[in-house]
Amino acid sequence: MYESVRDFYLTKGFGGRVGFGSSPALLVIDMAKAWLDESSPLGSANVQGVMTNILRLLDAARGCAIPVIFTTMAFDADGIEARGPIGKKLLHTSQGRSLDRGSSAHVLDPRLARRPEEILIEKQRASAFWGTPLSAYLIGRKIDTLIITGCSTSGCIRGTAESGHNENYHTIVVGDAVGDRHPLAHECNLIDIDMRFADVIPTDIVLKALGPQTA
Amino acid sequence: MYESVRDFYLTKGFGGRVGFGSSPALLVIDMAKAWLDESSPLGSANVQGVMTNILRLLDAARGCAIPVIFTTMAFDADGIEARGPIGKKLLHTSQGRSLDRGSSAHVLDPRLARRPEEILIEKQRASAFWGTPLSAYLIGRKIDTLIITGCSTSGCIRGTAESGHNENYHTIVVGDAVGDRHPLAHECNLIDIDMRFADVIPTDIVLKALGPQTA
Amino acid sequence: MYESVRDFYLTKGFGGRVGFGSSPALLVIDMAKAWLDESSPLGSANVQGVMTNILRLLDAARGCAIPVIFTTMAFDADGIEARGPIGKKLLHTSQGRSLDRGSSAHVLDPRLARRPEEILIEKQRASAFWGTPLSAYLIGRKIDTLIITGCSTSGCIRGTAESGHNENYHTIVVGDAVGDRHPLAHECNLIDIDMRFADVIPTDIVLKALGPQTA
């Protein structure tokens, strides 16, 4: 049903294609226990397929020396860092406790097997750019293309994609390598992202695009 | 139908209320011809009600010395400022021409009757914070609450609300004083905004909240 | 001799006074072993007086519930986070090793006796604002005045003062509670700061200004 939004926005001239630049980085957003465990307040169901696709993309990226950057999210356990409206909106219930720094909940899923040369950013907002040194990590590596994976589509993925677009990166969101705790939020936000901020394309196409660089 | 997203997110502990702080500013986002004229590529239908509510809020804000800040959006006519992926996504068709600096399309609607003491920000992205001095205008006025109006809900309103949330403002989006060129995009994005970034409340309630300060 | 710069800049209309606002925070910049131990590559001599004045200011701030925020600086030990020009400028020799995350060098001096409600920010640049959530910590506490202490005057103090000025805070640098590893760099940068970014005033005057709030 949200397809009608896409159709209408296309008639208005939105939804241009940015394509790939020449120097991509793979961003893996918040693939930690807090978001992967369905029983967790922040957890998403059905992200198994997302994990599988991320692992395929990680293999490809590592095979052709494409930089990989992971994020997770954390606040101090006393709520000091989230004082103010941010805490009221985000952490007003026990769900916030999933984000206590030092808890196991925000540790990356071990299947990701992060390597020492792969940066891990601890962020406090949806966008991986907000309040972090991410922009300088990208510029120092001459990155011009962001390949965004992880969760959640309607939060950290959209926020990071909007920031990437703002900063003028070729921004790619891998449609089947991002997930949301609700399928409708996933679907509608992917369309908004595709119309406004990033090309939404599936893992298979991204792997092909990375191919020549792998060869 | 997107109500199911709201219901599910509420069970997960999202959607906390931030309420009003003690020192609000009224933001009027992109109420210029490019967005108001339905025949324009960027134009939104049915924003007449939005304009009416914005005028009511402007009256109230001016009556009690609440700062008012307007935005519009513009790029140079030669496409120099939009070179790169940003231009490919946003300005790849003739719609972009609506945003030429100096065209009439991005001039504020005269009904807003902007006063000399009311700042007008020319922005180049959805968020009124990105690439502008907005943060310093707010801090210099000791603002702690943003009341966001204008268009479009799925673009500049959501982007500005997310930034306001990121910066830890009490962020309020006035549900019937914001509009989108597609009603479904409006509705779904209001729910996401309400769950994640800002309290979405109607004009009548906002006017009541401003009341004691008016008195 | 650099006094002639001050005199000339004053004739040109620089050096206005910003004074105190109504809601200050005390920033204590990089008072960790890496900067305090003279034998360390980054170390400053003669910061004993600086520490004494910071302890006096901490006492006063804690006595009147003024928020205190500490910073330190750290990079990963493998040099991944400093890849690029930043590492070439800042960390090209063994001095960089003083900033390895997890080394004792960037742990705060125990005399500061940081309390649980006092935020500690780990930063990677001179300015405490760059790449950190500091702006939101301040806005969430409705801070309008920054009282800046610590080291080094020509680096992190000046950088943080310029950012505070940019963001439109009443920015105060406590002249005898900041230090530099070279006395001339200290003196000249204090004058530039005073002309351009912040009021430079001594601890005694700051303590008096905080007085009414203490009472």
Next chain:
Amino acid sequence: MYESVRDFYLTKGFGGRVGFGSSPALLVIDMAKAWLDESSPLGSANVQGVMTNILRLLDAARGCAIPVIFTTMAFDADGIEARGPIGKKLLHTSQGRSLDRGSSAHVLDPRLARRPEEILIEKQRASAFWGTPLSAYLIGRKIDTLIITGCSTSGCIRGTAESGHNENYHTIVVGDAVGDRHPLAHECNLIDIDMRFADVIPTDIVLKALGPQTA
């Protein structure tokens, strides 16, 4: 005398060389009447040599398609945009009037002969990055190196160089193509910049470095 600061900082491991990357942009900071006319409150004496060197660098950059970006500085004439501490520090006297938007004072010197494809940024702070879209202009052109010229060394040049360093650009300040209204401020700040943020090198060396690209 400030040479002793350089010598001491070098022994501490500061002052690494960043060199040129592969894709430079030329920044020309605030070469407008307000800063060039000695009789103006903001004006600098003896910037004739600076202008000459900037013109040489402009010729070279235009000859080899290196992007050129100009800045100027402006505020509204009513002081609305500078309300708060920023205005108290920067614009408290009649000097501020030199920065009125629409006055001739902030128009670029005509000798620069700006071309349509060369961006002009209107900024409100020392750093050309603060409150402007500069970061996206650079990323959209895949720039990795900033060649900074203009004035004033102790203000906008240092501020822009620090931001360029923060963002991880190869940051070059052209020592004889930047100027300050006081020679001592110029000299001391160049040393601080060279130790901390950017390589300070003369026009002749920069022209040689650009040479291979010109050929």
